[in-house]
Every structure is written in C-alpha cells, then in structure tokens.
Amino acid sequence: QQQVKQSPQSLIVQKGGISIINCAYENTAFDYFPWYQQFPGKGPALLIAIRPDVSEKKEGRFTISFNKSAKQFSLHIMDSQPGDSATYFCAASWGNYGQNFVFGPGTRLSVLP
Amino acid sequence: DVKVTQSSRYLVKRTGEKVFLECVQDMDHENMFWYRQDPGLGLRLIYFSYDVKMKEKGDIPEGYSVSREKKERFSLILESASTNQTSMYLCASSLGAGELFFGEGSRLTVL
Numbered sequence: 001q002q003q004v005k006q007s008p009q010s011l012i013v014q015k016g017g018i019s020i021i022n023c024a025y026e027n028t029a030f031d032y033f034p035w036y037q038q039f040p041g042k043g044p045a046l047l048i049a050i051r052p053d054v055s056e057k058k059e060g061r062f063t064i065s066f067n068k069s070a071k072q073f074s075l076h077i078m079d080s081q082p083g084d085s086a087t088y089f090c091a092a093s094w095g096n097y098g099q100n101f102v103f104g105p106g107t108r109l110s111v112l113p
Numbered sequence: 114d115v116k117v118t119q120s121s122r123y124l125v126k127r128t129g130e131k132v133f134l135e136c137v138q139d140m141d142h143e144n145m146f147w148y149r150q151d152p153g154l155g156l157r158l159i160y161f162s163y164d165v166k167m168k169e170k171g172d173i174p175e176g177y178s179v180s181r182e183k184k185e186r187f188s189l190i191l192e193s194a195s196t197n198q199t200s201m202y203l204c205a206s207s208l209g210a211g212e213l214f215f216g217e218g219s220r221l222t223v224l
Contacts, residue, residue: 004155006155009153034212034213036213041217041218042217042218043205043215044203044215046213089156101156103156103157104155105153106155
C-alpha cells in the first residue's frame with residue numbers, strides 16, 4: 001500500500017503553543033521520511049527528515065517522532081509562531097532515484113498571534 | 114543557492130490547446146520530477162526522469178508527456194488540455210534519493 005495518511009487536515013494553534021501533525025504509512029520498504037513546509041504561492045521546501053534507524057530527530061523548534069513498529073511518525077512544532085503558518089506535508093520514500101516519494105494530503109496550520 | 118525555476122507561474126488555456134510547462138534547475142541534479150498538487154490530494158507524481166532523454170511514468174501520467182533533452186531542463190506537455198487538468202504543477206529535482214527541491218509552481222487553468 002503506497003498511501004501516507006495525514007491528520008489533521010487543518011490545525012489552529014495559539015502563539016507559543018505546540019502544533020502536532022501525525023502521519024501513518026503501510027509500506028515497510030519506505031526508508032526516508034521527510035516533512036515539507038509550503039507557504040502560499042511557493043513550492044514546498046524540506047523542513048526536517050528522518051530515517052527509520054532513529055526514533056526522534058530535533059532541529060530547533062521542530063521535532064520528528066518516529067515509531068517504526070506502529071508505522072507512524074509525527075511533526076511537533078514547539079513554541080509555534082505566526083510565521084509557522086503554512087501547509088505541512090509528510091512524505092515517505094524509497095528507491096535509488098527518489099521516484100517513490102509518496103506525500104500525505106497536507107495539513108494547513110494557522111498560528112494565531 | 115539551489116534553484117528550480119518554472120518559467121510560467123500562471124497560465125490560462127482553452128480546452129484542446131497544447132500546453133508546455135518548462136522547468137530548469139541549476140544544481141546539476143540527475144533526477145527531475147513533475148508533480149500535480151490538488152487540495153486534499155497532496156502531491157501526485159506525473160513523470161520523472163533520472164537522466165537525459167530518460168523518462169518514467171509516475172502515478173498519473175495519462176494526458177501528459179515529458180521531454181528532457183538537456184540535464185537542466187525538464188518539460189511537461191499537455192497535448193490536448195482538458196478542464197480536469199486545471200491544477201498547480203510543481204517541478205522538482207534531486208540528487209539521488211534524498212531531498213527534493215521544488216520550483217514555485219505553475220498554476221494552470223483550462224477553460
């Protein structure tokens with residue numbers, strides 16, 4: 001199964017709060033799990049990524065938690081800021097050329113000032 | 114700074130017209146991709162190319178073709194545009210199986 005499920009579809013958080021977006025996958029061949037951030041009128045840009053040999057990766061306010069046995073991974077945004085308001089896509093991929101990227105449907109995050 | 118440039122940001126075409134979407138990358142990447150982005154569906158792969166003159170179908174290739182005559186340039190072609198091809202089209206490139214670098218997108222409206 002090539003799908004990546006993502007929830008919630010939209011999220012509203014107060015400034016300073018924690019934003020959490022969850023993703024789940026079925027294909028155990030996936031070996032790379034990135035999160036992309038997309039602002040209106042722009043293309044998606046890589047935010048943070050993880051490989052299945054670690055359970056957590058942190059970069060600044062952004063953390064990926066990865067649960068290999070449950071086939072789930074999540075993005076946590078600590079101290080959310082209005083500038084974080086964007087659409088977030090989780091993805092999973094395998095293969096030598098990156099041709100097997102599968103994207104979740106996206107989560108629209110709004111951080112209120 | 115890495116750059117993927119899509120020449121047309123907004124296009125309006127009529128049903129049956131031939132449409133060319135151009136994409137150029139300056140990172141000497143081997144791999145290039147065309148995605149389609151629709152609300153609630155995420156990004157879906159139309160075609161990708163891992164070398165000059167090489168192309169492979171993605172998940173939704175019907176109604177599209179591609180051309181890669183030079184390493185830095187990957188074109189998406191709609192031979193006869195239809196209204197259900199109204200969408201945002203995103204070009205991307207990558208080196209190997211790692212990070213995808215996206216262009217800013219081409220929003221196509223077919224009337």
